[in-house]
Amino acid sequence: MELKSIMEHDISPEAASIPSNYSRLIARALGLLTQDLPTLLTNTQITVEEFLEESTLLTADQQIRLLENALRISQNPAFGLTVGKMLTPGAHGAMGFLVNSSPNLLTAMQAFQTFSPTRMSFVRLELIAGKDWLECHYHLDLDVSEEVQRCLAEASAITFFDCAQHIIGKPLETAITQFKHREPPYHQRYAECIPGQIAFGHSHTVVKIPIEVCRIGNISANQQNYLLAFKQCEAMLSQLHAGENSVELKLKKLMLSHPPGTLSEEAAAASMFISKRTLARRLKVEGASFRKVRDHILSQQATSYLR
Template sequence: MQLGDISVNFVELVREACHKLNVDPMPVLNEYGVTPETLASPKARISISRFMRIGQALISTANQPALGLFMGQALRISHMGLSGYAAMTSPNLERAIRLWIHYESLSSVNKRGSSRFYLTEESGVAQFYSISPYNEFNYFVVDCLLSGWSALAHWITGQERLLKEVEIEFEAPPYAQHYQQAFNCPVKFGRSRNALIFRKEALLLPSIYANPATHSEIVSICNRELTTLVGATSLTERVKQIITPMLQGREVGLTETAKQLGLSEWTLQRRLKKEGVQFQQVLDETRKQIAETYLKATDLTIGEIAYLLGFSSPAAFHRAFKRWFGVNPKPFKDQHASGRTDENTATGENT
C-alpha cells in the first residue's frame, strides 16, 4: 500500500528551485529513477515516500534546509495542472482557493488526509492536512504547500498582505528566519494545524486573470476528470481512504466511517459485503498495509507507527504485527533498512 502519490509537476518544481540555488538536481533525480522523460510524461506520478526522499537528498546536496519554502515561492500556475487554470480564471480569490483545494486529488493523493478550506467570522482558512509526526523528511512538504498556496494567491490577485498569519504544527525549525520572507506575516509554530489564515476582505479580491467562459470550460473538464477518478475507486478503497487519517491515536468505528461517506451503517455493511469484505476486515487490512509501508519506507519509530495506526499502546501494535507477519516489527524494520527502496511508482511513471 502506498502512502499516496504526487504529480511529477512537483518534482519539476523542486528541480527549478534547485536551479535557482545554483544546484544541479539531476544526479539525485537520476538516483531515484526520475528522468527527463518521466518529467515530460502526461499524468505521471511518483510515490509520496519517494518524493520525500528526493526532497531530503536535495536539501542535503544544496545545504539548504529551507528548500521547501524556496519551492513554494517558485510555484507557478502550470505546476498545478488543470486545477491551477480553474483557479486563475476564477472571479475572486475565495473561489480560486476553494477550487485548487477541491481538485487536489487530480495532482496528488495522500492516505493521511486531504486539504480543506473554510470560513470563520473574521477569516478564511486554507488548511493542509496533518502529516505528523514530523522529522527531516517531511518538514519541506508542509513548507512547500503552504508557501506555494501563498505565492499562488499573490499571483492571482496581484496583491500583497493577503494573510493575517500562518499556523504550522511542528515547532520552529533551525531555519525559522526564512518564514518571514516567504509569508510576510506572523508565523506561529507548534499549533494544532497547518494553515494559511487569509484576511476576509482579501477573499473578495478579483483574479486579474478572471475569464467566465474559460473558467466554465476548465471547471467542466476538472469535474469530468474528478468523476472518472472517483468512479474508478471501489467502496473498499474509499473506506481505506476515510479510515487512514482518522486513525491517529484512537480507534475508528463503523458509525463515523459511514457518516463520512454519507451512508447509513446498514448500507455501508451491505455494500462492503457485495465486495466480499466486512468493515473490521478493511480496518485490519488498512492497518497492516500502512504498517508495512511505514516500516519499509520511512524512518518513523515503532511507537510513532503504533500511534498513527490508532493502537492503544506499542504492545498492542506488536501483537497485531506478529499476527499479520509472524515476526515482531523491529526485526522486520531492520531487515528492510539496509536495502530500503521506495514504494512502487504510480501508473504512468517511467522507471
C-alpha cells in the same frame, strides 16, 4: 457555494496519481544532471527514463521517498522555501489555471480544496468559514518526518500566497499563518515569501484570512477560462477516483495539460517515450485511438465554453 469540511479522499496511497513534474522541478532546484538522477531516485523503483517521461505518475510513497532523497542531497534546511519560489501557476497544471481564473479568493480556495488530489493525493484541505475569518487547515495523510512535513508546508504556503496575490492584486498582509513545525533557524527568511503574521509549533498548519479579503474580485478573472479549467480538473479527479492507469488515461492527462487541440500524436508518443506506431497499437488494444480521445476532449471543452 457551501463550504465543506474535510475533503475525504478515496484515492489509494498505492495508486500512481501524482504528476512527476514536481519531482523534475526538485531535480532542477538541486542542479542535477541526467547522470545524477539515480541518486535522487534511490529506493523509489523509478527509472531515469520513467522520471523524464512527462506522463509518468508517482505514488504517494514514491513522492515522499524522492523528497527525502532531495533533502539529503541538498543539505539545505530551507529547501522547501527554495522549491516553493520555483512553483509557478503553470506547475500546477489545470488546477493552477483554475485558481488564477477564479472570481475571488474564496472560490480559489474551494478549488484548491476540491482538486488538490489531482496534484498531491496525500494532501487534504479543510475550509472553515466564520463571521470574520476563513480558516484553511492543511493536513497530510501520511506519516512523514518533521523535515519533510516542514518542506511540504513551506512550499504549499508559498504557492497559496502567490495565488492570493495574483487574485487580490497585492500581498495578503492581513493573513495569519500558523505552522505545525517548530520555528526553524532560518525563520527570518519566511517574511521574504510569506506575508502577514507567522507563528510556529501549533497543533496543525492553518492559514487564516479575513473574510472580506476572500470576497475581493479578481481583476484577472475569466469565466470561460475558469469553466474550461474546472471541467478539466473534474475530468482528472473522476479518472483518479476510477483508479484507471491506461495508455488512454495517460493520453487524456497529456491533452488536458496542453492548450486545446495543440498536442500532436507525434508529441504525445514522444512524451511517453514510445513511437507513434506503438501508441496507436496500444490505444487500439484499449478500444481507443488518438483521434477519438482528442475529439472527446475537444467536445468536452467546447461544451464548457457554451455553458
